Amino acid sequence: MPLPTSPAPRRLLTTLAAATALLLSACAGMGPGKPASWAAPQPLVAPSSFTGVHGLAVDKQGRLLAGSVVGNAIWEVDRNTGAAKILVGGPDGQADDIAIAPNGAMAWTNYLQGSVRIRDNDQQPARVIASGLPGLNSLNFDPRNGKLYATQVFLGDALWELDPSGAQPPRLIAKDLGGLNGFEVGPDGMIYGPLWFKRSVVRVDPKDGAVSVISASFETPAAANLDGKGNVWVIDTATGELSKVALDSGARQTVARLSSALDNLAIAPDGTVYVSNMADNGIQAVNPATGAVRQLTRGALAVPGGIKVDGNSLWVADIFTLRKVDLGSGAVTDVKRMHAVDGDMEYPFAVGLGSKTMALSSWFTGTVQLIDRASGKTMAMLHGFKAPYDAIPMDDGSLLVAEIATGSITRASGANFVDRTPLASGLGGPVQMVLGPDGQLYVTEAAGSIQRIDPKTGAKTQVATGLALPEGLAFTPWGTLVVAEAAAGRLTELDLAANQRRTIAENLPIGLSAGPGLPPPYVPTGVAVGADGSIYLSADRNNGLYRIKPVR
Template identity: 65%
Template sequence: MNRILSGALLAATLAFGACTTTAPPTRPAAWAPPEAIVAPSSFAGVHGLAIDGKGRLLAGSVVGNTLWEVDRQSGAARVLVKGPEGQADDIAVGPKGELAWTNYLMGALRMRDSDTAPMRVVAKDLPGLNSLDFDRRNGKLYASQVFLGDALWEIDPAGQKPPRLIKKDMGGFNGFEVGPDGMLYGPLWFKGQVVKIDPANGAMTVIADGFKIPAAANLDGKGSLWVVDARSGELVRVDLASGRKTVAKQLKPSLDNLAIAPEGTIYVSNMADNSVEAFNPATGELRLLTSGKLAVPAGLKIDGNDLWVADIFGFRQVDATTGAVRDIFRMQRDPELEYPFAVGLSATHFALTSWFTGTVQLVDRKTLKTTGMLHGLKAPVDAIPMADGSVIYAEIATGSVTRASGPKFESRQVLASGLGGPVQMILGRDGALYVTEAAGKLTRIPLDASAPLRPVAEGLAMPEGVAQTPWGSFIVAETAARRLVEIDPVGGSRRTVADNLPIGLEPGPGMPPPYVPTGVAVGSDGTIYMTADRNNALYRIRPQR
C-alpha cells in the first residue's frame, strides 16, 4: 500500500471513527483537467483610464502591476506595460504624447516619451501616489497622494528637480484633471466634494458637494465636469457655472475612474468587476466593453455548495455547481470591507483578512453584520473564527500564529512563532491547525500544545492555499511551480493534481512574497476548487475513480 493511501486511511479513521455508517469518498486514481466555472477576465482590479494621442484607451491595474490597452470597439484587452513597472493607479498623456502613470504601491511616478522610449522614474518616495495629469499648455505635471498620504505636488517631467509641494491635507484629492485654464479639477474622496485648485498657490474652491465618495472627475470641454461616485455608483454631470448636479447614469458601486474621448464618449472603470463601460452622454446609451465576475480572487473556503471568495475588491459567494456569482460585500459600497485577501469560515462567522490594511473583520453569517474588527496587526494573511468566539490569525510580518479572545479580542495567545512566512491555514480533521509557510513547508500546529510543531511536508515551491480531502490528504497550491499537489499527512509524500496553472502572480517591490494567495477548497465529494490570480478565474478539478 503506498504511503499517501496509508496516511489518508489513517487520517480518515481519526476523523470519522471506526464505526461510521457512511464511508468518505475514496482516494481517486487520477484527476480530470481543470475547468473554469468562473471565466477569466482582464486586469486585476481596474483603475485609471486615459485616451492617448493615437486614440487608444489605456487602463491601469495596481494589484496586477500592469498597464493595459483596451480596444474601444471590441473590448479586447492586452498588456501594454508589463509588471512591476506597469503598476498604474492613474494614467496621463502629455502634450507631446508622453505617457505617465503612478506606481501607487511603490510611491513612484514613471514616464516614457513614446512606446519605444525607455521608462524613467521622475518621482519616488511618495507613498500612495495616486492621480496625475499634465497641463497641456506648458507640459507641467501634477500628482496627488491619497490614502497613504494627502498632498498635491508639481512633478518635474525630466526628473531633475525635487517635487514641489502645492497643498497638504485636502481630504483625498483623487482622480483629477487639469483644465484649459490651468486649474486642477477633482474630487475630495473623504469630504464628498468636487473642487478646483490653483496650482500656483494651492487656493481651493468648492464647486459641488453632497457626494458619497467622489472618486474621479473629468471635464468635457462643454461647461460640465463629469464625476464618478464610488459608493453610490452614479455617473454625475456637474455644471461648472452653477454647481448643479445631475445623475446621468446609475452604474454599480466601486467605480474608480473615467476618461472622456474627443468625440464625447465617457469611459468608466469599476474595480470590483474588472469592467470598463462606454457611455454616450448624447443618447444615454451604455455599452459594456469588458468585465469579469471576479476581480482578484484570493482566499477560498467551501461550505456545502457555496464557495466563499475573498476577492480583494469584494467578498463573493459562488455556486459550486453553476459558477453563479453573488456579491456579499463590495469595496466602497460597504465601508467596513478592507481589501480582503483571505476568508476563514466557522458555522456562525466569516473572518476576512487583509495584510494590506492590517485587519481581520469578523462577520455574522446570518445577518452579514460586522461583529468584530482587529486592527493594527502586522501583515495578517489568514484568520479562522473559532466556535468559542475566539479567532486565530497568522501574521507574515512576525512569522507567528496567534489566538485572540475575550472582550474586544484583547487577550492574545501565541500558538506558534518562528514560522517561515505563514500564508494560509485550515483546521484539520484531527483538530490541529495546518499552515503553509512561504519558506516551503506545510506545518502541523496542535492547538492544545500536546505536541511540538511538526512539518508535514518540506521543499514546497511557495505553498499558499491548503485544504484537506475527505480521505485525509492535503491539497496545496505550489504557486512558484504553478501546480496543485496532494500530500500524505503522515509520510509527506506527494503527487501532482494539476500543473501549468495560472497562479503565482508576482508582487511588486516591497510586497510580501505570497502577495495574492491562491485559494484552495475541497468539496465533500473530493472535488477541488482553486482561485487563479493570474487571470481572475475560479477552477474546478473533479476526481476520477
C-alpha cells in the same frame, strides 16, 4: 435470531451476504475514496482581463488605456470590442492612474511603490521621475505647457508638481486637502478634481493650493474630468452615479446609475465617457447625451484570493468584494462590496469559516473582519495585526490569525478580541491555515514548508518541506492534504501518513508577481475541496476560478 440449519436457507444466506459485500464494494468505489488520477482543470468562473482596474486614459492614438495596481500592468482596451492586452507589464506597469502629455508621452503612478514613471513613446523604456511618495494616486498634465501634477491619497494626502524630466525634485503645493483623487488640469491651468473625504468637487490653484468648491453634493467622489463644454463629469464610488456638473453654477445632473466601487473615468474625443469599476473588474462606455450604458469589458471576479467551500457554495475573498459562487452553475453573487454606501470591508485577501462566523483578512490594511454567517452583518473590525494573511474563528470564541510580518500565529480572545497572545512563533512566513480532521492546525510557510500546530499548546511539527511558495491548502475527504505551490504553478497532493506526494495539476495561472517591497505571497492562491473530492482553485494571474475533478 437463530441461524437456519437446513442447507437451502444457509446457501441463500451465503448468497445474500456475498451480494451485499459486492454492493458495498461497488458503493465504496463510487464514494470519495482516493482517486486514481485527476481530470484537467476546468473553469468554474471564467478568467478575465486586468486584476482590478483603476486609472483610465485615451492617448493621442485614440487607444483606451487602463491601469491595474494589484495586477502591476497597463492594458490597452479595444474601444469597440473590449478585447484587452497588456501594454506595459509588471512590476513597472503598476498604475493607479495614467496621464497623456501634450507631446504624447505617457506617465503613470506606481501606487504601492510610491513612484511615478514616464515614457516618451511605445519604443522607449520607462523612467522614474519621482519616488519615495507612498500612495501616489492621481496625476495629470497641464495641456498648455506640459507641467505635471500628482497627488497622494490614502497613504498620504498631498498635491505635488513633478518635473517630467526627473531632473528637479517634486515641489509640494499643498497638504491635507481631503484626498484629491482622479483629477484633470483645465485649459485655464487650474486643477479640477474630487475630494474623496470631503464629498466635494473642487477647483485647486496649482500655484498655492487654494481650493474653491464647485459642488458638495456627493457621497464619495472618486474622479472628475472636463468635457470642454463647461462641465465636469464626476463619478461617485459609493452611489455608483455618473454626474455632469456645470462649472459656473455647480448644478448637478445624474446621467447614469452604475454600480458602486467606481474608480476612474476618461472622456474620448467623440465625447464617450469611459468608467472603470474595480469590484466588477470592468469598463463601461456611457453616451453623454442619452446616458445609455454599454459594458465594454467585465470579469465575474476581480482579484480572487482565499476561498472556502460551504455546502454547495464557495466563499471568495475577492479583495474589492466578498463573493459567493454556486458550485453547480458557477453563478457569482456579491455579498459585500468595497466603497458602497453601506460598505464596511477593507480589501480582504482571505476568508476563514467558523461554525457561526467568518473572518476576512487583509495583510494590506492589517485588519481581520468578523461577519455573522446567519445575518451577514459585521460583528467586529479588528485592527492592529501585523500583515494578517489568514484567520480562523474557533468554536471556543477565539480567533487564530496568521501574521506574516511576525512569523507567528496569534490567538485573539476576550472582549473585542483585545487579548492577543502568540500561539506559535518562529514560522517562516505563515500564509494560509486549515483545521485538519485530527483537530490540528496546518499552516503553509512561504519559506517552503507546512507546519502542524496543536491549537491548545502551540506545539509545532513540520510535516512537509521542499515546497515552492506554498499558499492555499485543504484536506480531501480521504485524508490527504492539497496545497498550491504558487512559485511552481503547481497543485500537489500530500499523503502525510505515507510520506508521499503527487502532482494534481501543473502550469496553473497562479503566483502573481508582487512589486518591490511587497510580501512574496502577495495574493494568496485559494484552495478548497468539496464533499465529492473536487478541488477548487483561485487563479490570481487571470482572475479565474477552477475546478479539478477526481478520476476513479
